[in-house]
Every structure is written in structure tokens, then in C-alpha cells.
Amino acid sequence: MHSFQRRGKELFCEDKSLTSIAEEYGTPLYVYSHSTVTRHYQVFEEAFASIPHIICYAVKANPTGAILKLLAKMDSGADIVSGGELYRALRAGIEPSRIVYSGVGKTEKEMEDALQSDILMFNIESFTELAALDEVAGRMGKRARISLRINPDIDPGTHPYVATGLRTSKFGIPFEYALEGYDRAAKLPNIDIIGVDCHIGSQLTELSPFVDAVKKLIELITVLRQKDNDIQYLDIGGGLGIPYNTENPPSPAEFADAVKRHLAEANVTLILEPGRSIVGNAGILLTRVLYTKKGKDRRFVIVDAGMNDLLRPSLYDAYHEIAHVVDEERDIEVSDIVGPICESGDFLAKDRRLPRFDKGDLIAVMSAGAYGASMSSTYNSRPLAAEVLVNGQTARLIRKRGSCEDLIRGERVT
Numbered sequence: 001m002h003s004f005q006r007r008g009k010e011l012f013c014e015d016k017s018l019t020s021i022a023e024e025y026g027t028p029l030y031v032y033s034h035s036t037v038t039r040h041y042q043v044f045e046e047a048f049a050s051i052p053h054i055i056c057y058a059v060k061a062n063p064t065g066a067i068l069k070l071l072a073k074m075d076s077g078a079d080i081v082s083g084g085e086l087y088r089a090l091r092a093g094i095e096p097s098r099i100v101y102s103g104v105g106k107t108e109k110e111m112e113d114a115l116q117s118d119i120l121m122f123n124i125e126s127f128t129e130l131a132a133l134d135e136v137a138g139r140m141g142k143r144a145r146i147s148l149r150i151n152p153d154i155d156p157g158t159h160p161y162v163a164t165g166l167r168t169s170k171f172g173i174p175f176e177y178a179l180e181g182y183d184r185a186a187k188l189p190n191i192d193i194i195g196v197d198c199h200i201g202s203q204l205t206e207l208s209p210f211v212d213a214v215k216k217l218i219e220l221i222t223v224l225r226q227k228d229n230d231i232q233y234l235d236i237g238g239g240l241g242i243p244y245n246t247e248n249p250p251s252p253a254e255f256a257d258a259v260k261r262h263l264a265e266a267n268v269t270l271i272l273e274p275g276r277s278i279v280g281n282a283g284i285l286l287t288r289v290l291y292t293k294k295g296k297d298r299r300f301v302i303v304d305a306g307m308n309d310l311l312r313p314s315l316y317d318a319y320h321e322i323a324h325v326v327d328e329e330r331d332i333e334v335s336d337i338v339g340p341i342c343e344s345g346d347f348l349a350k351d352r353r354l355p356r357f358d359k360g361d362l363i364a365v366m367s368a369g370a371y372g373a374s375m376s377s378t379y380n381s382r383p384l385a386a387e388v389l390v391n392g393q394t395a396r397l398i399r400k401r402g403s404c405e406d407l408i409r410g411e412r413v414t
């Protein structure tokens with residue numbers, strides 16, 4: 001993660017000091033590194049270069065236009081989960097032929113828009129969705145290319161909220177119903193079966209769940225081909241983890257090696273849907289200490305970013321490293337870093353032994369590039385944080401700070 005490095009006491013993003021960025025753009029502020037996003041994408045791309053593949057960046061990880069455009073310029077595809085994400089992806093210049101559409105609840109309108117744009121394929125998550133897509137395509141005089149998202153019942157060993165490939169999960173079609181699903185799809189007049197898909201979870205730090213899933217799906221592909229289905233794509237989803245704390249996830253190259261070994265004779269184009277591993281460590285949340293107070297057994301550090309800006313600690317009990325932007329000799333204190341929101345669950349870090357924070361200090365909440373800004377809300381009527389993209393010595397505003405007018409846009413009072 002060497003785009004956020006210290007020079008002397010000061011934390012920098014690339015060649016720009018975070019203190020100067022905070023002075024110019026204010027806090028709370030998301031700061032992303034151009035070179036990290038680029039490098040992470042390229043590392044992924046190189047890891048799979050030896051086999052036919054498409055990297056479909058998971059837009060939900062970070063959908064900000066400038067980030068998408070940066071990825072589009074490197075020829076990234078997109079994994080989308082809504083009509084809004086289709087709109088963003090197309091606007092950023094991502095090729096429709098490199099867009100796959102996942103999600104359990106696609107509406108007919110969303111299906112229409114995606115068919116109209118001629119995206120590569122729909123990852124279908126239920127039989128009723130399959131029937132609906134067939135009907136929408138028929139009505140439009142189009143054919144819909146699909147894969148079924150198969151739930152291989154594999155425990156990815158991650159937080160329950162981000163494990164998506166278990167039997168109990170709402171996602172995908174249970175493995176034992178896969179053949180029935182493909183038989184149904186084959187009979188539908190406006191559906192073209194082109195792939196098999198899965199996504200077993202997020203923030204995976206082991207390779208074995210990926211390998212188990214790939215093996216299971218390749219067996220399925222063999223059977224499907226015997227039944228005359230023209231399977232061209234194997235989509236293995238996203239989910240590769242990143243180091244937030246002490247995790248030591250496999251590199252994209254290790255991930256690729258493990259997967260490729262099982263693909264030798266599969267004769268498919270591999271689709272990958274990485275989100276977090278591309279942008280997670282490319283961004284931080286910059287926030288300033290408003291007040292401090294002494295609790296019974298800890299110090300409360302009240303900052304100007306809250307759970308509305310970065311939900312992951314509240315939602316998943318997620319760990320984000322907390323760093324002083326200006327590192328000086330300080331006493332260590334047990335601290336809770338908390339936001340201004342009126343909820344006990346509003347914290348960015350809890351029960352941490354950290355160098356003492358005082359009013360006015362700047363804090364970098366590390367590894368906040370994925371599922372940070374994208375999960376933010378205006379709860380407590382707090383305007384959305386601004387976002388900045390740093391390239392070398394240049395910081396560029398890529399999303400203006402929200403305003404009070406933004407908060408009430410669309411409201412009708414009388």
C-alpha cells in the first residue's frame with residue numbers, strides 16, 4: 001500500500017501531504033490514489049494474461065465516476081447490480097460487451113435497460129427471475145445471454161454478512177437445482193445460455209474456497225456441455241481479500257495460479273469480478289478530531305466522520321487502521337474513535353491502544369477505498385463527504401462535498 005507513506009512525520013498520498021489536502025478540501029474527505037488503483041488493476045490483469053479472461057470490476061465497491069473512468073481507460077469491464085450502476089458504467093465508458101449484471105432483485109425496467117445496452121450477460125439468481133427476463137426479452141424482440149449464479153455451498157470463512165455462497169444464503173441457485181435451472185433456461189425462447197457463475201463471498205483470505213468452487217463449477221460445465229449447452233464463460237465472482245489489519249490474503253498472482261491450474265482443459269473465458277482488491281487499499285477516509293473526553297476506562301475521540309460516511313465498522317464490526325496524519329511522540333491510550341451520529345453503533349474504531357488524539361488532530365482511516373463512500377448515507381442529515389483523487393503532486397476533486405440543498409432535493413413540503 002505504498003501510495004500512503006510517511007515522509008518525516010507527515011502522511012502523504014503519493015506526493016501530496018494529507019494535511020495540505022485537508023486544508024484545501026476540508027473533512028470528512030475520501031482520498032484515493034490514482035497509482036494504486038491503476039497498479040491493482042494491472043496486477044490482476046497480468047495475473048490472468050495467459051488465459052482468455054475479462055475483469056469485470058465490481059462497481060458497488062466504489063462507483064465514483066472518476067474511478068470508473070480510470071478503470072474504463074484500462075479496458076476494465078464491470079459487474080453491476082442495479083440500473084444505477086449500469087448508467088454509471090456506461091457513462092464512464094465501460095464497453096457493454098464487458099458488463100455482467102448480478103443481483104437477486106433485478107426489476108423489469110432494469111432488465112430492459114440492460115438488454116437495450118446489449119450487455120454481455122445476466123447472472124440469473126432464481127427461476128422466477130429467469131422467466132421474467134425471457135418475457136422482457138421476448139417483448140423487446142431481443143435475446144438475453146445468461147449464466148445461472150450457482151450457489152456451491154462453500155464456506156468462505158469470512159464474516160457471515162459477506163458470505164454469499166452458503167446453502168442458507170439468499171444468493172444464487174442451490175447447486176442441486178443447477179441442472180434443472182439450465183434445462184428450464186434451454187427451453188425458453190428468448191434466452192441464450194452462455195455461462196456459469198458464482199460469487200462465494202467477500203474478503204476471502206484463503207485460496208481453498210475459490211478452488212473448491214471452481215472445481216465444482218467445472219464439473220457442472222462438463223455435464224452441461226454433454227447436454228449440448230454452449231458454455232463459453234465461467235464467472236467466478238470477486239471476493240479476494242485485502243490486508244486491513246493482520247490478514248495475509250493471497251496475491252492476485254497466487255489466486256490466478258490456483259485457479260488457472262483447474263482450467264487447463266475447461267476451454268472457457270474466465271470472468272472475474274474483483275471490487276475490494278482493486279480499490280480497497282487505494283483510499284482512505286480523512287477526518288478531524290472535534291472533541292475528546294475521558295470515559296471510565298477509555299478516551300472518546302469524537303471526529304467529524306461518522307457511520308454515515310463509513311459504515312463498515314458499525315455494520316460488520318470491521319477493522320480499519322487508524323493513523324495520525326502528523327506523527328509525533330504521544331502517550332498511548334485506550335481509545336474509541338466515534339462519530340457525531342446519535343447511535344451507539346457510530347464508531348470507526350473501538351477499544352484500541354492508540355497514540356493520544358487531541359482536538360484538531362487529523363486522522364487517516366486506512367483501507368477505506370472499497371465500500372466506504374459507496375455505502376455512505378446522509379443519516380442525521382449530514383451531507384455526503386467530498387472525494388479527491390491524487391495523482392503524483394496533484395489532487396483533484398472528483399466529488400464535491402454535499403450541501404444542505406442536496407439533502408432536501410426532491411422533497412415537497414406543501
Ligand SMILES: *Cc1c(COP(=O)(O)O)cnc(C)c1O
Nearest residue numbers: 058102202238239273274275276
Ligand atoms: C460484491 C460482489 C463482488 C465484489 O466483491 P469484492 O469482495 O469486493 O471483490 C463481485 N461479484 C458480486 C456478485 C458481488 O456481489
